[in-house]
Amino acid sequence: MGTDTFCFKCWDSIFSYEEPRVVRIRSISLGVIYWSIMLAVLLFVILYLIFYSNGYQQFDPVDGAVTTKLFGVVKPNDTGSSSFRPVWDNADYMVPPKENGAFTVITSVLVTQGQVQSTCDEDPSIRGAQCEVHENCTAEKALLYGNGVMTGYCIGSTHAPDINVCQINAWCPVEINNSSKRMFLASENFTAFIRNNVKFPAFDRKRQNFPDNMDDKELGSCVFDPGHPRNRHCPIFKISTIAQEAGYSFNSMMIEGAVIEIIIKWDCNFDCDDECLPTYSFHRLDRVHHPASRGFHLRYADHYTNQNGQSVRTLYRAYGIRVIVTVNGSGRKFSPYVTAKTVGSGMSYFGFAAFVVSLVILRLYKLCCKKKRCLEDCCCTRCAKCLQKCVCVCACWTGSYDCCCCKPFEENSSSNQDRHVDDLTETTFVFRDALKVT
Incomplete structure (x- = not known):
């Protein structure tokens, strides 16, 4: 009997339909609340979801690559010895020569010439390099920020006669931080060619960051100018202009360098403009007013062999402006599917009006x-x-x-x-x- 009752209930619950009963309330105040909320929801769906948020268009994120080239020739303000390069071109000051979406232009350099593998005194400004006796210098140990491996001997410093430092095996003579830098004053006139090729796979569209009707002659003579109607789309940028657009002068970046980001933003509406072009924004990323680790610098060396067959190198500690190029944005186009989905999701907000009225009645x-x-x-x-x-x-x-x-x-x-x-x-x-x- 119990089993029959249970089966009957299951059968009845499956093949049955429930209809909720409706309570109709005649009230001017509740009617005003209900239809005011309905009107607000309708305006929200039409004005915000559909038009302001472009809810009728399909979005496709941009996908592309950036290549850069640097042009210019500079003569340092002080060439020093005759072995130092008197003239630098882009093969010298663009280090490393090729990067993906970035480049570095040297603005000043600290040069240590004629380094060979030998024993010499450590830089006295290195923490732990100064000593009193030999026991202060542990053999075969390298200091955290040192230039070589200690030999176990405490010797007089050639850079500060009144100070004793540990002897090291290294490229000698070591680099000294207080040496004078050679400034590249003309590097502010260098130009960078930034080429950005992008595609929008969903719409099968490909674009580049300069107009299609810009030929090689115009491309070779134009320079980026944000206030010019034509040159604001030119992909040739002066280094001084990049610094100014980031909010700083070039001279303030020469000694310690800087890190600047160029953002290429694409916002393509293929319903209105089939040929869209990007906009540029510039931001300095390094902490300018921080007392430690500000600016940008790197080290690299030129190796050669002297007349005696000994390996020799020239060490460069280069300060410069590192430019990082990032690309973001999207393309959009009308889509019936997206429009229907936006309208459908917007209709769900109409139930909010009934909820508020019910809340008013209950509370x-x-x-x-x-x-x-x-x-x-x-x-x-x-x-x-x-x-x-x-x-x-x-x-x-x-x-x-x-x-x-x-x-x-x-x-x-x-x-x-x-x-x-x-x-x-x-x-x-x-x-x-x-x-x-x-």
Whole structure:
């Protein structure tokens, strides 16, 4: 018997349909709240989701690559010995020569010439390099920021006669930080050619960061100018212009260098403009006012063999402006599928209006008396105009009472005339805002 009952319930739950009953409330205040929210939601969907957020278009992120070339020739302000290069071109000051989406231009350099593998005194400014006795220098140990491996001997410094330092095996003589730098004053006139080729796979479109009608002659003579209608799309950038657009002068970057980011932003609307071009923004990334590790520098060396067959090198500690190029953005185009999805998701917000009205009914319209007392005291005595069973409802923001008449759906049915007020789901409430009972 129990099994039959269980099977019957399962069968009945599967092949059955439930229809929720609706309560209709006639109230001017609730109607104003409901339709105001509906209008606000409609404006939000149309103005913001569809037009402002481009909800009718399909977006495709940009995909591409950046290549750079640097042009210019410079003569340092002090060439020093005759073995130092008197003239530098892009093969000398662009280190490393090829990078993906970045380049470095040298603005000043500290040169240590004629280094050979030998033993010499350590730089006295290195932490732990100064000593009093041999025991202070542990053999075969390298200092954290040292230039070589200690031999175990404490010797006098050739750079500071009154100081003793540890002897090391290294490229000698070692680099000294307080040596004078050679400045590349003319490097602000160097030009960088930044070529950016991108594609939008979803739309099968390919673009480059200069106009299609710009020929080789114009490309070789133009220079980027953000205020010029034509040259603002020129891919040739002066180093001084890059520094100025980042908010700093070139002279402030010469001694210690800097790190600058160039952002190439693509925003292509293929519904309006089939040939779109990017915009550029410039930002300095290194911490300018921080006392430690600011700017940018690197080391590299030129190796050669002297007349005695000994390996010799010239060490360069180069300070410069490192430029990093990043690409972002997207392309967009009208899509019926995206439009339908946006409208469909926006329609779900319309249920918010019914939720707010229900919240107002449950929280703001409170039953101020028991139903039995309401029927006897309120409706029969004070609400003389109510011809049927009523419920007194409190309008909380005014502190007064409204007469809520309980009106059956089937007005002519005699059975519904004796229906209890407790069956609220089958009734129609009429909030008579004009009847204020004190």
